[in-house]
Amino acid sequence: MQILHAPSSPYLSLLTSKSRPKAGLLSPENHLPLSNVNCSLRPQRIESSTWVSNKRSVFSSVTTKAASVEALSTGMAESDVLKALSQIIDPDFGTDIVSCGFVKDLHINEASGEVSFRLELTTPACPIKDMFEQKANEVVAVLPWVKNVHVTMSAQPARPIFSEQLPAGLQKISNIVAVSSCKGGVGKSTVAVNLAYTLVGMGARVGIFDADVYGPSLPTMVSPENRLLEMNPEKGTIIPTEYLGVKLVSFGFAGQGRAIMRGPMVSGVINQLLTTTEWGELDYLIVDMPPGTGDIQLTLCQVVPLTAAVIVTTPQKLAFIDVAKGVRMFSKLKVPCVAVVENMSHFDADGKRYYPFGRGSGSQVVQQFGIPHLFDLPIRPTLSASGDSGMPEVAADPQGEVAKTFQNLGVCVVQQCAKIRQQVSTAVTYDKSIKAIRVKVPDSDEEFLLHPATVRRNDRSAQSVDEWTGEQKLQYTDVPEDIEPEDIRPMGNYAVSITWPDGFSQIAPYDQLQMIERLVDVPKPTPTPA
Numbered sequence: 070m071q072i073l074h075a076p077s078s079p080y081l082s083l084l085t086s087k088s089r090p091k092a093g094l095l096s097p098e099n100h101l102p103l104s105n106v107n108c109s110l111r112p113q114r115i116e117s118s119t120w121v122s123n124k125r126s127v128f129s130s131v132t133t134k135a136a137s138v139e140a141l142s143t144g145m146a147e148s149d150v151l152k153a154l155s156q157i158i159d160p161d162f163g164t165d166i167v168s169c170g171f172v173k174d175l176h177i178n179e180a181s182g183e184v185s186f187r188l189e190l191t192t193p194a195c196p197i198k199d200m201f202e203q204k205a206n207e208v209v210a211v212l213p214w215v216k217n218v219h220v221t222m223s224a225q226p227a228r229p230i231f232s233e234q235l236p237a238g239l240q241k242i243s244n245i246v247a248v249s250s251c252k253g254g255v256g257k258s259t260v261a262v263n264l265a266y267t268l269v270g271m272g273a274r275v276g277i278f279d280a281d282v283y284g285p286s287l288p289t290m291v292s293p294e295n296r297l298l299e300m301n302p303e304k305g306t307i308i309p310t311e312y313l314g315v316k317l318v319s320f321g322f323a324g325q326g327r328a329i330m331r332g333p334m335v336s337g338v339i340n341q342l343l344t345t346t347e348w349g350e351l352d353y354l355i356v357d358m359p360p361g362t363g364d365i366q367l368t369l370c371q372v373v374p375l376t377a378a379v380i381v382t383t384p385q386k387l388a389f390i391d392v393a394k395g396v397r398m399f400s401k402l403k404v405p406c407v408a409v410v411e412n413m414s415h416f417d418a419d420g421k422r423y424y425p426f427g428r429g430s431g432s433q434v435v436q437q438f439g440i441p442h443l444f445d446l447p448i449r450p451t452l453s454a455s456g457d458s459g460m461p462e463v464a465a466d467p468q469g470e471v472a473k474t475f476q477n478l479g480v481c482v483v484q485q486c487a488k489i490r491q492q493v494s495t496a497v498t499y500d501k502s503i504k505a506i507r508v509k510v511p512d513s514d515e516e517f518l519l520h521p522a523t524v525r526r527n528d529r530s531a532q533s534v535d536e537w538t539g540e541q542k543l544q545y546t547d548v549p550e551d552i553e554p555e556d557i558r559p560m561g562n563y564a565v566s567i568t569w570p571d572g573f574s575q576i577a578p579y580d581q582l583q584m585i586e587r588l589v590d591v592p593k594p595t596p597t598p599a
Contacts (some may be wrong), residue, residue, distance in 0.1 A: 080454070084312055088365055092128050102560075103395075109320065143243055146177050146399060147175060147177060149212055150175065150177065150184055150186070150209055151167050151172065151175075153208040153209050153211070153212060154166060154167050154172055154186075154205060154208060154209065155167040155168070156204075156208050157170075157201065157204045157205060159206065159487050160197070161436065161484050161487050161491075162353065162487075162491055166188065166205075167202065170189075171188050171189055171190060171201075172186055172187075172562055173186065173188070173189045174186055174221075174312045177425060179214060181216065182214055182215050182217060183216070183217050183219070184209055184212075184215050184217070184218050184219070185218075185219040185220075185221070186205075186220065186221070187220075187223055187224055188201055188202065188205060188220060188221070188222055188223070189220040189223045189224065190222070190223070190224050190225070190481055191196050191224070191225055191487045191490070191491075192224055192225075192243065192273060192486075192487060193224035193271075193272040193274070193352060194246075194268055194271035194272050194273035194353075194479070194483045195224070195451040195483065195487075196271065196353060196479075196480040196483060196484070198222055198272075200201030202220050202222055203218050205218075206218050206220055207270070211547070213259070213424060222575035226241075226350065230418075231382075235374070236344035236345070238306065238343075238344050238345055238348050239343075239348065239373065239374075240344050240352075241348065241349060241350045242276075242348055242354050243349075243351065243352050243353070243486075243487045243490075244352065244353050244354070244376040244377070244490070245353075245354045245356060245374065245376050246264075246353060246354070246355055246356065246375070246376060246377050246379060246482060247356045247358050247369070247370075247371050247375050247377075247378040247379070247399075247404065248260055248261035248264065248311065248355060248356065248357055248358060248378070248379045248381060248487065249357075249358040249366075249378055249379070249380060249381070249395050249399070250360065250380065250381040250382060250388075250391070250392060250395065250444075251360055251361055251366075251391045251392055251394050251395030251398075252360055252382075252387075252392065253284075253360040255381050255382060255383045255388055255412055256378055256383070256410075256412035256413065256446070257357065257358070257360075257381045257549070258279075258281075258286035258287070258290060258357050258456075259290070259452065259456050259536060260379065260381045260410050260412065260478075261277065261355050261356075261357040262277065262287070262290045262291065262357075262461050263461050263462055263471075263475050264355060264458075264475060264478060264479060264482065265277045265353070265355045265465045265576045266313065266461045266463050266464050267351075267463050267472070267475040267478070267479040268352070268353050268355075268479050268482070268483070269313070269315055270463065270476075270479075271316050271476075271479055271480075271483065272327070273350075273352040273353055273483075274310065274350060274351050274352045274353075275314075275315050275316070275352065275353050275354070275355065276316035276317070276318070276348050276351050276353075276354045276355070277315055277316070277317050277318070277319075277354075277355045277357065278318050278319075278342070278343055278355070278356045278357065279317075279319035279320065279321065279348075279357045280339055280343075280356055280357055280358055280359050280365070281320075281358075281359040281360075281478070282320045282335050282338055282339060282358065282359070282365075283335070283358065284359075285319045285320050285321035286321075286357065287317060287319035287321060287322070287357065288319060288321035288322060288458065289313075289447055289456070289457065289459065290456050290461065291312045291313075291317060291459055291460075292312060292458075292459030293310045293311060293312035293317060293322075293461065294312075295310045295311075296310065296322060296591070297310070297322055297323075297324055298310060298318065298322045298323055298324075301347065304347075306345050306346065306347050307342065307345050307346040307347065308346075309346055309347070309348065310322055312460070313464055314359055316348060316349070316351070317504070318342055318343070318346050320338065320342065322395075322470065322574075323342075329474055335362070335364075335365055336364055336365055336368040339365060339368060339369065340368060340372055340401075342375065343369075343372065343374065345377070353482075353486075356369065356373070356375070360391075360496065363532060366398065367398075367402075370398075370399075370402045370404060371402075374561040374562075374581040375399075375402075375404045375561075375562075376403050376486050376489055376490070376562075377404065377406070377407045377482070377486055377489060378399050378405070378406045378407070379403050379406070379407065379408045379409075379410060379478070379482065380392055380395065380409045380410070380434060380435060380440065381408050381409075381410045381412055382409065382410070382411055382412070382430050382431055383411065383412055383413050383414075383426060383430060384411060384413070384414055384424065384426040384427045384428055384430045384431070385426050385427060385430060386427075386430065388430055389433055389434060390497060392430075392434055393434070393437070393438075395475055396434065396438045396440070400438075402563070403561065403562045403563030403579075404562060405422050405443065405485075405489055405511075405512070405562065406438065406440045407440070407441070407481065407482060407485035407486075407489075408440065408441075408442040408443070408444060408478060408481050408482065408485070409431050409434045409435055409440050409442070409443050409444070410431075410443075410444045410445075410446060410478065411431030411432075411443065411445050411446065412446045413426060413432060413446065413447075413448050414426075414428075414431070414445040414446060414447060414448075415445065415447055415448065416447055416448040416449075417447070425448070431443050431445065441485075442481045442485075444474055444477060444478050444481075445474070446471065446474060447470070447471070449462075449470075449471055449530065451465075451466065451469075451471070452471055455456060462475075463475050463476075489511065489562065491563055492509075492511040492512070493511055493559045493561075494559055495509070496508065496509055496510060496511055496559065496565065496579070497557055497559075497565040497567075497577070497579075497582065498557060499521070499553070499554050499557055500518075501553070502594040503518075503591060503593070503594050504521070504551075504553065505518040505519065505520060505521070505591070506518065506519040506520075506521055506524055506554070506557075508579075508582050508583075510582075510583065511522070511562065511579075512580045517587045517588075518587060518588040518591060519582065519585055519586075519587060519588060521552050521553055521554055522548050522549070522550050522551075522552050523585055523586055524554075524567065524575075524577060524582070524585060525548045525552055525567075525569060525575065526543065526545060526548050527581065527585050528543065528573075528575045528577075529581070530575065530576065532573065552570065553570070554567050554568065554569060554571055555568045555569065556568040560576060563578055563579060563580075564576055564577055564578040564579060565577050565579075
């Protein structure tokens with residue numbers, strides 16, 4: 070793509086030809102004749118003040134035009150830089166980094182040819198951040214007037230897509246990823262722990278929550294110095310323990326060992342451990358889900374806005390049957406499954422590859438449920454031993470084959486989470502120019518328009534519909550035809566919250582929006598006032 074540079078010479082000629090003060094005030098041609106000169110001792114103050122006023126006006130004009138030229142030149146330089154940077158496309162979003170809003174703090178000094186700016190990415194674990202930095206340097210450095218380029222890399226502050234209705238402990242966590250299998254003994258905790266430490270190696274801030282109260286694995290798989298969770302007496306919150314840069318919370322660190330209690334009590338314990346912990350700012354919280362699809366799993370999915378899920382299985386058919394239940398559970402709860410890890414898939418010996426547990430469970434999950442990514446983990450004694458020793462395999466051997474597999478899994482999780490957040494944040498928006506609500510449900514290529522009044526009239530909450538009789542309480546005429554939403558915000562991966570002028574906050578699930586009568590005749594855009 071060729072970058073066009075607007076020439077600066079016309080502005081220079083403008084300054085030298087048009088902005089130059091005309092000869093006349095001091096030129097010999099306009100000197101007054103001697104016969105007309107007043108030679109009295111009293112000075113002609115009016116004429117003198119007029120001369121000074123004209124002189125100031127001329128020089129003021131020159132200064133103003135020079136400043137205008139400088140501003141225009143600076144604006145052109147900024148435009149050149151942004152145009153150059155717009156050549157860099159984010160492969161996950163399919164949009165240039167300028168349109169994505171990544172370019173921040175752009176400073177230009179044309180006199181010295183210095184250009185500096187900051188690229189603020191969605192996550193510090195971005196797998197192509199080095200490529201972004203290199204390309205940004207290259208495309209700006211080729212501009213003719215640029216002599217030096219300084220690029221700073223940063224990441225957006227850790228925060229969920231919506232945080233108003235979340236417990237305080239979860240309001241600074243960007244992505245919550247569930248690692249699930251719905252079957253015990255398939256290596257789910259091994260995958261969760263090694264994925265967490267892989268993301269730390271990629272530059273992210275990470276925490277692990279061990280949600281298995283009946284049989285917590287985290288205390289065996291890591292070796293923190295402080296093996297007991299502490300309480301903040303003033304706030305009544307839990308302070309997580311830490312190992313190799315990862316924050317850790319498990320019932321096994323509560324000094325209670327394994328729980329012997331009924332389901333509702335377990336759900337309460339999990340809720341307390343997860344929501345009252347001082348997690349701080351995290352880019353990723355990895356949740357090691359317990360086996361099954363019962364109360365505990367549903368509680369977790371309802372209390373926590375899960376960004377995505379990673380499914381762990383083994384090659385056996387029996388494992389596939391249970392995993393399929395888990396995938397269906399996440400599908401109903403609108404949690405996207407982004408990857409499948411087939412553990413214990415094979416081992417190599419005598420130059421051959423053996424599949425002791427058969428083949429096909431992982432690929433069957435991918436094919437049947439449309440999960441895009443499959444990763445195979447081999448049978449390795451070191452992988453098993455690292456789980457028992459308290460040192461994750463990816464930390465003990467960061468260059469090994471297992472670490473490379475987890476590196477690929479980490480890249481997949483980072484990219485998919487970023488894509489999901491971008492899709493959710495733009496799924497439902499209000500287009501003020503045509504006074505219509507635009508809807509593009511995640512994982513769908515279809516975009517359609519809804520009339521705001523139609524959306525408001527289709528609210529199914531208790532304020533609009535009687536829960537016992539089903540009688541419609543909100544009447545058609547109660548909603549003005551010209552009503553406009555004041556705010557639209559995502560609610561996890563399944564709905565949006567729409568705030569209306571009367572203060573009512575409507576929860577509109579994507580499924581419901583897809584069933585509402587759509588706008589066929591698109592309104593003409595309304596010109597915005599200047």
